[in-house]
Structures are given as C-alpha cells and as structure tokens.
Amino acid sequence: MVFRLRSYQRKTIDNVLNSMRQGHKRIIVQQPPRTGKTVIMAEIARKATDKGNRVMFIIHRKEVLVQAKATFRKQDVNMNLATLGMVQTLTRRVNKLDEPQLILIDEAHHAISNSYRRIIDAFPNAYILYFTATPIRTGHDQLDQIADDIIVGKSIKWLTQHHFLAPFHYYGLGDIDRSKLRKAHGDYSSDSMNEAISRQIYGHIVDQYQRLAKGKQAVVYCHSIASAKEVTKKFHEAGITAEEIDGGTDKKVRDKLVQQFRDQQLTILVNVNLFTEGVDLPNVDCVIMARPTSSLALYLQFSMRCLNPRKGKTAIIIDHVDNFLNFGLPNNDRNWSEAIITKNKRKAKSNTDNGPAIAQCNYCFGTFYRDQITDGCCPLCGHELKKENKDYKIVNVDLQEIKENQAVKHRKQMVNKILEDQVMANVADKTPGQLTTLKELQAYAKLHNYSPGWAWYQFKNRRKH
Known part of the structure; x- marks a missing residue:
C-alpha cells in the first residue's frame, strides 16, 4: 500500500514540476526535518519510472539507504529502473552506471563535495533534485554553485x-x-x-x-x-x-x-x-x-x-x-533563498535581521520568543518577569556566528557564581523560617540537597500569607 501524501508534500511536488517546466534542471528542494522528504522523493521517482525514465538516488549513510529502499518499494517505484546507493560507492563506479534521467540527492547540503560532483558532472543531461532540510554550508562555497533554483517548503511554524x-x-x-x-x-x-x-x-x-x-x-x-x-x-x-x-x-x-x-x-x-x-x-x-x-x-x-x-x-x-x-x-523563520548564495555574491544589507528577539526566564531557564510573554509572565512556568530585576534576559541571535562577547559573558557567570556561594554561606546556619527571598530558599535547598521544587513551594506559600 502506497503512502498517502500530505497536502504540503503534494504542493512541493507540484512546485518541483513547475520549476522543471520553466527550464530549471538542478533544483534544491528544502523540507524541514521530520516532514517526510523520502516519501516525496519516492513519489517523484514513481512518476519518473512510470514513464520509463531511469532514476538514481544518492545518500551518504547506510542506515538512510536501507530505509529509502523500503520506502521506494512501498511507493511502487519500478526498482528495475532505479539505482539507489551510497555516494562513496557510486562515485567509484560512475563510469559503469546506467545513465539516469533523474538524480535525487538526499541531505544535499553535502553535495558540493568532489564525490558528489563526480557523479553530477558525469550525467549533464539529467535533472537533479537536491533534497535537504538546511540548504546552507559552514564553508564559503554555497549550493548556488551546483543549482539553478530552490523550492522552499512550509515553515516549521506552519507545520506546527x-x-x-x-x-x-x-x-x-x-x-x-x-x-x-x-x-x-x-x-x-x-x-x-x-x-x-x-x-x-x-x-x-x-x-x-x-x-x-x-x-x-x-x-x-x-x-x-x-x-x-x-x-x-x-x-x-x-x-x-x-x-x-x-x-x-x-x-x-x-x-x-x-x-x-x-x-x-x-x-x-x-x-x-x-x-x-x-x-x-x-x-x-x-x-x-x-x-x-x-x-x-x-x-x-x-x-x-x-x-x-x-x-x-x-x-x-x-x-x-x-x-x-x-x-x-x-522554528525561527530562515531565508533559505538567500542562504544558498555564496557569501561574496550576497547583497549587502544595511540592517542585519537576526530574527525575533528571544527571551530566557532566569527561574525555569525556559527559552522563548519575546512576543510569547503574556501579562508579563514566562509562558513556560508562569513566573512574573520583571525586567528591572533581571528575571529574564534578551538574547541576540545570528544564524552564522555568535555576536555576543563570550568572554564578558563568562566573567558575568563567574561573578554570579561567587554571589551564589555567598548566599549559600549566609543561609548555612539559618532555619527555613528565617529565609525571606527566593534566592535564599534556592541556596538553602541546594545546600541540603532538597529537590528544586522545594524552594518554589516554600516561596509561593509565603507570598499567599
């Protein structure tokens, strides 16, 4: 029994076919993790083999290859017209392979390497679909060097x-x-x-x-x-x-x-x-x-x-x-169309967009978008967030590198540790009834190996009375 495709999977396939009709032959297909890339590839492969076209599927991990073969079979791909293999094997045998009309490359952010390029260059007439959740590489060269279009899938927020x-x-x-x-x-x-x-x-x-x-x-x-x-x-x-x-x-x-x-x-x-x-x-x-x-x-x-x-x-x-x-x-929104462009070709931007501000509650350590704060409270634990008391912090995020001065941050952490140790020293000879602040209760709990919830319970009860 074949897989029943989800609406966004069918839409992706339609977008791929439209891109091909427009003359594109080497297309990046971006799909977030956990959204069934292999099922989409299997359906495209089925359509191709139904028309008598040969298909090649390339991956670099054996476990993924085993799962892909099972998915292709379940989707009724004509396996007599399909070559599925690991790049390490196919690149060595490239001169002996039957020429495919369609090449599917999984985890294609790796595809700029020589082992993939050897296969790509051997079949210049083939359509090539580069499937990946993250069409961006850590080095200088990006996927625009091997592709001429990108199909961007639904965002993680939409899928959620x-x-x-x-x-x-x-x-x-x-x-x-x-x-x-x-x-x-x-x-x-x-x-x-x-x-x-x-x-x-x-x-x-x-x-x-x-x-x-x-x-x-x-x-x-x-x-x-x-x-x-x-x-x-x-x-x-x-x-x-x-x-x-x-x-x-x-x-x-x-x-x-x-x-x-x-x-x-x-x-x-x-x-x-x-x-x-x-x-x-x-x-x-x-x-x-x-x-x-x-x-x-x-x-x-x-x-x-x-x-x-x-x-x-x-x-x-x-x-x-x-x-x-x-x-x-x-679930940050990411500009994948920009990400595939080799860095020295990217348009200069006067204002760098680091995405929405992220806040972190200093009580439960929950991390969330600032606009999720409701009535001044942490959306995860409900604790009241008071900016003047630094009950939460705003984090600036950049997709490529850490902009925050980590050395300064580390010194702040060391100072906070010293202050925490001083609080522990101050509460060492006190009884719970003598403690007044949450920090004192937390230090007392840590000193006596109480559960983290003990301090919260004591502090909330005192606020009620």
Missing part, C-alpha cells in the same frame, strides 16, 4: 500550527563556557568541546531531565564516547533505563538497542554522531543536547528529533550547551 509537527518547550541551561570553543573542519573541535563543557553537566543532565521531562523517552547528543558513557552511568545511578551507542558499537547491538527504544523498553538513548540524518525514531518526546555545534544542519537535526506529532504531545528540548545562541529556536 497545522499539526504536522509537535509543539515544543525549549530550555537553555548553559553548562558550557562558549568562549573556549574553536572551529576545525567545519564544526567545533573535540578538544575545545572538552575544554568548554562543564564537568558538572553529567549530573545536571539527569537532574534537569527529571525536572522537565521525567518519564519521557529521550535522545541525548554527546560530543565524545567518554562523555556519552558518563551520562549513561548517571542515568543508571538514578534508576533510569539508558544505553549508549556510537559509531564503534557493534551493528547487531546497535540495532537491538534502537528496537528496544522503539518498543518503549528503553527510556534514554545516549549517542555520539548517530541520530542526526534520516534514522527513524518516531517516539522521541525529549531531546537533550550536550554537544555544541556551529552547524545549522546539525542543530536542526538535533533539536527537531523529538517533533514527530502525537495528539496532546508537547516535546521538550533541553539545551545544556546553549546552541540557541548560535541559531535561535528551531
């Missing part, structure tokens, strides 16, 4: 409003000194991530999961195998079922653990560089980011992993490394 994606709450917790991050090969280096990430993050991940998403199935993104194993250990110590998998995990073990997660026999999957592109994990309700990235593509793959919709679901995104400072929230 029409129930094709789940709504979410986003929390930024800042267990990182971002001033220490350094780039290498298009993203932050492993050494700099080791240096930047607080050692306290491992315990914080479990604490904040229990505070914000207790009982929800979650995927944790870590930057190293050592950190992933430490996070898994902390979940075990808290009595929560969790397993760690990475590129070195035996395939049979990996497949078994993923299936256990799908069957809801496992609560937490901790991974290193695995669950980014394509892999189907439909029942994720929470994402925990413990890995910083300078790649918008990775950020959206991380943060949107939990947005598969379900009636009544609100996903939870917990960002321990403040990736939102680079990219805003996942």
Whole structure:
C-alpha cells in the first residue's frame, strides 16, 4: 500500500514540476526535518519510472539507504529502473552506471563535495533534485554553485500550527563556557568541546531531565564516547533505563538497542554522531543536547528529533550547551533563498535581521520568543518577569556566528557564581523560617540537597500569607 501524501508534500511536488517546466534542471528542494522528504522523493521517482525514465538516488549513510529502499518499494517505484546507493560507492563506479534521467540527492547540503560532483558532472543531461532540510554550508562555497533554483517548503511554524509537527518547550541551561570553543573542519573541535563543557553537566543532565521531562523517552547528543558513557552511568545511578551507542558499537547491538527504544523498553538513548540524518525514531518526546555545534544542519537535526506529532504531545528540548545562541529556536523563520548564495555574491544589507528577539526566564531557564510573554509572565512556568530585576534576559541571535562577547559573558557567570556561594554561606546556619527571598530558599535547598521544587513551594506559600 502506497503512502498517502500530505497536502504540503503534494504542493512541493507540484512546485518541483513547475520549476522543471520553466527550464530549471538542478533544483534544491528544502523540507524541514521530520516532514517526510523520502516519501516525496519516492513519489517523484514513481512518476519518473512510470514513464520509463531511469532514476538514481544518492545518500551518504547506510542506515538512510536501507530505509529509502523500503520506502521506494512501498511507493511502487519500478526498482528495475532505479539505482539507489551510497555516494562513496557510486562515485567509484560512475563510469559503469546506467545513465539516469533523474538524480535525487538526499541531505544535499553535502553535495558540493568532489564525490558528489563526480557523479553530477558525469550525467549533464539529467535533472537533479537536491533534497535537504538546511540548504546552507559552514564553508564559503554555497549550493548556488551546483543549482539553478530552490523550492522552499512550509515553515516549521506552519507545520506546527497545522499539526504536522509537535509543539515544543525549549530550555537553555548553559553548562558550557562558549568562549573556549574553536572551529576545525567545519564544526567545533573535540578538544575545545572538552575544554568548554562543564564537568558538572553529567549530573545536571539527569537532574534537569527529571525536572522537565521525567518519564519521557529521550535522545541525548554527546560530543565524545567518554562523555556519552558518563551520562549513561548517571542515568543508571538514578534508576533510569539508558544505553549508549556510537559509531564503534557493534551493528547487531546497535540495532537491538534502537528496537528496544522503539518498543518503549528503553527510556534514554545516549549517542555520539548517530541520530542526526534520516534514522527513524518516531517516539522521541525529549531531546537533550550536550554537544555544541556551529552547524545549522546539525542543530536542526538535533533539536527537531523529538517533533514527530502525537495528539496532546508537547516535546521538550533541553539545551545544556546553549546552541540557541548560535541559531535561535528551531522554528525561527530562515531565508533559505538567500542562504544558498555564496557569501561574496550576497547583497549587502544595511540592517542585519537576526530574527525575533528571544527571551530566557532566569527561574525555569525556559527559552522563548519575546512576543510569547503574556501579562508579563514566562509562558513556560508562569513566573512574573520583571525586567528591572533581571528575571529574564534578551538574547541576540545570528544564524552564522555568535555576536555576543563570550568572554564578558563568562566573567558575568563567574561573578554570579561567587554571589551564589555567598548566599549559600549566609543561609548555612539559618532555619527555613528565617529565609525571606527566593534566592535564599534556592541556596538553602541546594545546600541540603532538597529537590528544586522545594524552594518554589516554600516561596509561593509565603507570598499567599
């Protein structure tokens, strides 16, 4: 039985066909993560093979290839006219391949590399569709060098409003000194991530999961195998079922653990560089980011992993490394038509648009658009936000780089830590009845290992009397 296409998927296919009729042959097709790019490609491939045209599908990950083959078969693609393979294999065999009339490239933000270009250049008469959620690269050269048109899909906000994606709450917790991050090969280096990430993050991940998403199935993104194993250990110590998998995990073990997660026999999957592109994990309700990235593509793959919709679901995104400072929230509107243009060709703009202002509540650490504030209260926890008391902060976001002076920010964090320690010293010999402010109650709770909710409960009760 073939897939029943959604309205926005049919619209995308119509837009692609119209672009072809207008004479475009190399077209970028932008679709957000979790919106069924493979189904769209399979339907386009079915239409092509029904007319006797040969189709080639290219991807760079084996797991995605396996899923794509299954989807193409289910969509009644004539597999005798279809070549599906990994770019690493096809680029070596390019001289032996049957000439396709249509080439479909998945995760096409990679397609500017030599291995893809070798295939593209070998078939100059073929129509080429570059499918990607994020048609932007971290380097200088952009996709305008290999494409002549772009079809932009529905926005994440539209998809959420029409129930094709789940709504979410986003929390930024800042267990990182971002001033220490350094780039290498298009993203932050492993050494700099080791240096930047607080050692306290491992315990914080479990604490904040229990505070914000207790009982929800979650995927944790870590930057190293050592950190992933430490996070898994902390979940075990808290009595929560969790397993760690990475590129070195035996395939049979990996497949078994993923299936256990799908069957809801496992609560937490901790991974290193695995669950980014394509892999189907439909029942994720929470994402925990413990890995910083300078790649918008990775950020959206991380943060949107939990947005598969379900009636009544609100996903939870917990960002321990403040990736939102680079990219805003996942549902920021983004100018993809501008993003595909190589930087020195872009039109100069007198006013840089960094997207809508983002606010962060200093009590629950919730992160949201400023226009979501209702009656002066945090939309996530309901706490009254008083600007003069700095109960929330405004974050300026830029898609390409952090504009905020991170060294200054780090010094502020150190000062706040010193002040927090002083408060703890002041409350050490007091009883709860002698405490008057929320900060004193929070310091007392921290000192005596009380749950975070204890301070809130005490403070709210006192305000009522």
